[in-house]
Amino acid sequence: MAGGGEERNQRRGTWQPYAMLSPGMLWMALFFFAPMVILARYALSEPRDRFSGKYDLTWRFENFTEVFDRYGEQFLRSFRYSGIATLLCIALGYPLAYWIATRGGRYRNLLLGLVVVPFFTSYLVRTIAWTTLVGDEGPILGIAGALSLEGALDSIGITTNGGLLQTQTAVILGLTYNFLPFMVLPIYVSLEKIDFRLLDAAKDLYSSSRRAFWKVIFPLSLPGVFAGTLLTFIPASGDFVNAEFLGGPNNQMIGNVIQNEFFVQFDFASAAAISFILMFIITVGVLVYARIFGTDELSV
Amino acid sequence: MNRYRINQMRAAQTRAGLNRRQFLGRAGAFGGAVLLTPSLLAACGGDDEDPKGNGGDTEPGPTADPNKSTGDLLMSNWPLYIDPTEDGVTGSVDLFKKATGIDLTYNEDFNDNNEYFAAIQPDLANGKAIKPDIIAPTFWLVARLIELGWVEALPLDQIPNAANLLPSLQKPLWDPTGAYSLPWQSGMTGIAYNIDATGRELTSVEDLFDPEFKGKIGMLTEMRDTLGLVLLGLGKDPSTISFDDAADAFDKIEAAKNDGQIRQFTGNDYQDDLVAGNFAACVAWSGDVAQLALDTPSLRFVIPEEGGMQWSDCMVIPKGADSIKEAAAWMNYVYDPVNAARIAAYVTYNSPVAGVQDELRKNPDTVGLADSELMFPDEETLGRLKVFKALDEDEEAQFDDRFSSITTG
Amino acid sequence: MTTTARPRRRLGDLVLAGFSILVLFYLFMPIITIVAFSFNDPAGKFNLTWSGFTLANWSDPFAGGDLLDAMVYSIKIAVMASLVATVIGGLVALALSRYRFRGGALINLFLVLPLTTPEVVLGASLLNFFVAQDERILFFDVSRGFRTILVSHILFCVSFVAMTVKARVRGFDWSLEDAAMDLGAPPLRVFAKVTFPLIVPGILAAALLSFALSIDDYIITTMVRDVGGEPTFPLYIAGAFQREVSPQINVLSTLILIISVSLMASGSILGALRQRRSMA
Structure with a gap:
């Protein structure tokens, strides 16, 4: 996966690479794999009682099928919300990245900075600001009201009972918002690498700039889109903050369920089982993805 | 549950252009308008508490070494649940420190019973002590902690003022021997509404299910408050309910959630939504609304005609705490009616300490509060309040499971 | 056309x-x-x-001492976490891109796993790990608090650092090092004069990313913190939302915004100046 072939003059390491890897790998072994083993143990265990935290490892695989049956809806909902949010991020982020890369000129860095600046404020503070914006007395519904759009918005399902806060629209809006930079930056990076003289050459070839774009530029920028998709979709599908602050009781995601199973129900077995199902789905998706496109694109 | 107190009271008052007396006057006036008095009478009052029934209960377990002492003390309590210490001199915390020399750290980091329990469970389950020496969970969590053996018996001989505990709260259901807990404050659960949004006074639990308010109703994630109120609305008694009998109430809440009647289940933050106009009406706690109404005069609080819920948040000493002497000194301090009145005047919940009403009456600044129905509900109102049944572990798991399958649907 | x-x-x-x-x-x-x-x-x-x-609200921007304390605490954690994560994550990235060795592909897979693990799962597993002690398989007993928060933050930053640095040094011609060595430079000197300047933009980006991730983390921190301990900034905000939303939160956020924007602006001005000078 490392795309080893791409590296020029890689050395053949003897002990050096292992020495360099050891602190990082030790850290991961201790604080990622060991905790995961404990979690896996819970996923196959039965509680002795509710609160003592004592679990007996009984290799109970039913934990998995039970939670899958019970929370199938929330799984689907999570992937639906994060899928829509990812698509929206592409729809909003690609044109923005393209504009900055091609028309930004010497303001490129400034414009890129503008994409990142909002994220210097805390995630929670931003999300609370969104509750103000989409609240019943907030400016968005105020404008919609002034334009007499309430009825229309309700009928197409954007608002529910005339409200925006605590609806799925608000959750998807929040997810899109919070992960948009993770889409814009990788797309920008891959667009920046493209030699735009290609576009001129392609225009001669295809005669229309639209066709030239779709035939030449877009395919070359796909690695950025794929990287952005991973960086958006993975955290979005496990997120619970947006659903908690912006969603209602009918919009809870699988992250909220895990949170609830761990910290309200104290059903560590179920919570761990859900966690592993979620991780399994995501990891398989990523591996398939990486097989095709390479994991190096996973970073900005 | 939430217990807010006027945040930075002085700042808020100046901002609203009120002086303290005016503020209390308004609070008093509001308190008078707060509780409807429907025709039901106290007759039905199920008092399960048997105030003087001393019946030699078996327990209390081993008392913590009453001489364990470190010179400092850490209490975790609900936010805005004590008079503020902003000038560092006149707050109850400051006065206590000065009077006793004990270095009290008072943290307002108890935001949610389940969340807090989840945070302390891993340590206490493994026999490790947690940092706080006193915490103030809600009664049902107190019962759970006692059952699990995760709290120390109180050194009551060092707390002579514990004798001031109101008779109705002595040896309560959640602590049948009274050996482990002392209430910090009690309060009532009813319905808060914004009259501008509802267009009418609300009187019944059924009003929460009125299709006219579709998508504008809030309920609490505290199961005992939400479920208790809905049970009362269905004519059932939450203090004796079984899981099977509660099925109707669960179904009713679930149906209302599914069709969008209920907008959100919240914790303390229901106040955000109420004030911001996202809720027209919601299940709410008594002390909050009086305060919120100062800034939003269209807010009302009612104990519905079918009845309301009553609860207490109680001080307990977590197992293994090392400042037993200091904890006792603090408990003794806040159970002195003079100190209890100072705290009560700020929190506007129901003080568990006898003599607070008289203390409030003595002070011209607080005399208006002494007649607040919100702080000192009359017999008729008290008769309509219920305390949720003490659920055993298995039963509680059933209730929690069903309830959270609704709230995280 | x-x-x-x-x-x-x-x-x-x-x-x-x-x-x-x-x-x-x-x-x-x-x-x-x-x-x-x-x-x-x-x-x-x-x-x-x-x-x-x-x-x-602006008359005393730092009113509400708790809020500021929380901010300072968060910054302290973020600085330490990003430093450690950058060093150990950067080493992993260098090893992977510089050497060909047995197991490289497997390590790449390991690095992806924390990124594909939802935060709530990562947090819960860490919590269970930290409280599991003596009777269990583990030899490591850490009581929750500053150390556990730091350790967890480093963990979720390491993968990001490794990935970022790896991407930046991809295609780097390592034979430059050989050339320098052939010219008689000792290895440390080679690293300082040749390797380090080349990887510095990647390192810097990774450090900044780690800092941002750490200072903003809520989900994991809420599980590995100690009860009754100091709150980080996001924890404080979450608590505040339950009781009061004070304008001081907005004032402090605005200040942070202004500071970071001016840092960024001065950085890019400096960069532009340097570029102009080197062109001249």
């Missing part, structure tokens, strides 16, 4: 620019709200609805 295509292209440009500016506006909507509400005079304790303009 035909003459008829030109106006259409200009129109296309205009649409693209307009759309992009709208997207930027979307990104800034909550920021505008946060800044605007730092001048709000809230009617009650919830600074969520507009009720009047005031400068009062």
Whole structure:
């Protein structure tokens, strides 16, 4: 996966690479794999009682099928919300990245900075600001009201009972918002690498700039889109903050369920089982993805 | 549950252009308008508490070494649940420190019973002590902690003022021997509404299910408050309910959630939504609304005609705490009616300490509060309040499971 | 290019620019709200609805000492976490891109796993790990607090660092090092003079990313913190949302925004200057 072939003059390491890897790998072994083993143990265990935290490892695989049956809806909902949010991020982020890369000129860095600046404020503070914006007395519904759009918005399902806060629209809006930079930056990076003289050459070839774009530029920028998709979709599908602050009781995601199973129900077995199902789905998706496109694109 | 107190009271008052007396006057006036008095009478009052029934209960377990002492003390309590210490001199915390020399750290980091329990469970389950020496969970969590053996018996001989505990709260259901807990404050659960949004006074639990308010109703994630109120609305008694009998109430809440009647289940933050106009009406706690109404005069609080819920948040000493002497000194301090009145005047919940009403009456600044129905509900109102049944572990798991399958649907 | 295509292209440009500016506006909507509400005079304790303009909140920007303490605590954790994560993550990245060795592909897979693990799962597993002790398989007993928060933050930063640095040094011609060594430079000197300057942009980006991730983390921190211990900034905000939303939160957020924007601006001005000088 490392795309080893791409590296020029890689050395053949003897002990050096292992020495360099050891602190990082030790850290991961201790604080990622060991905790995961404990979690896996819970996923196959039965509680002795509710609160003592004592679990007996009984290799109970039913934990998995039970939670899958019970929370199938929330799984689907999570992937639906994060899928829509990812698509929206592409729809909003690609044109923005393209504009900055091609028309930004010497303001490129400034414009890129503008994409990142909002994220210097805390995630929670931003999300609370969104509750103000989409609240019943907030400016968005105020404008919609002034334009007499309430009825229309309700009928197409954007608002529910005339409200925006605590609806799925608000959750998807929040997810899109919070992960948009993770889409814009990788797309920008891959667009920046493209030699735009290609576009001129392609225009001669295809005669229309639209066709030239779709035939030449877009395919070359796909690695950025794929990287952005991973960086958006993975955290979005496990997120619970947006659903908690912006969603209602009918919009809870699988992250909220895990949170609830761990910290309200104290059903560590179920919570761990859900966690592993979620991780399994995501990891398989990523591996398939990486097989095709390479994991190096996973970073900005 | 939430217990807010006027945040930075002085700042808020100046901002609203009120002086303290005016503020209390308004609070008093509001308190008078707060509780409807429907025709039901106290007759039905199920008092399960048997105030003087001393019946030699078996327990209390081993008392913590009453001489364990470190010179400092850490209490975790609900936010805005004590008079503020902003000038560092006149707050109850400051006065206590000065009077006793004990270095009290008072943290307002108890935001949610389940969340807090989840945070302390891993340590206490493994026999490790947690940092706080006193915490103030809600009664049902107190019962759970006692059952699990995760709290120390109180050194009551060092707390002579514990004798001031109101008779109705002595040896309560959640602590049948009274050996482990002392209430910090009690309060009532009813319905808060914004009259501008509802267009009418609300009187019944059924009003929460009125299709006219579709998508504008809030309920609490505290199961005992939400479920208790809905049970009362269905004519059932939450203090004796079984899981099977509660099925109707669960179904009713679930149906209302599914069709969008209920907008959100919240914790303390229901106040955000109420004030911001996202809720027209919601299940709410008594002390909050009086305060919120100062800034939003269209807010009302009612104990519905079918009845309301009553609860207490109680001080307990977590197992293994090392400042037993200091904890006792603090408990003794806040159970002195003079100190209890100072705290009560700020929190506007129901003080568990006898003599607070008289203390409030003595002070011209607080005399208006002494007649607040919100702080000192009359017999008729008290008769309509219920305390949720003490659920055993298995039963509680059933209730929690069903309830959270609704709230995280 | 035909003459008829030109106006259409200009129109296309205009649409693209307009759309992009709208997207930027979307990104800034909550920021505008946060800044605007730092001048709000809230009617009650919830600074969520507009009720009047005031400068009062700015009269003492650092009022509300707890809020500031939380910020300082968060910065302390973020600085330490990003430093450690950058060093150990950077070493992993260098090893992977510089050497060919057995197990490289497997390590790449390991690095992806923390990134594909939802935060709530990572947090819960860490919590269970930290409280599991003596009787269990583990030899490591850490009571929750500053150390556990730090350790967890380093963990979720390491993968990001490794990935970022790896991407930046991809395609780097390692034979430059050989050339330097052939010229007689000792290995440390080679690293300082050749390797390090080349990887520095990647390292810097990774450190900044780690800092941002750490200072903003809520989900994991909430599980590995100690009860009754100091809250980090996000924990403080989450607690505050339950009781009061004070305009001081907006004031402090606005300040942070101003500081980071000016740091960024001065950075890019410096960069531009240096570029001009080197061109001259």
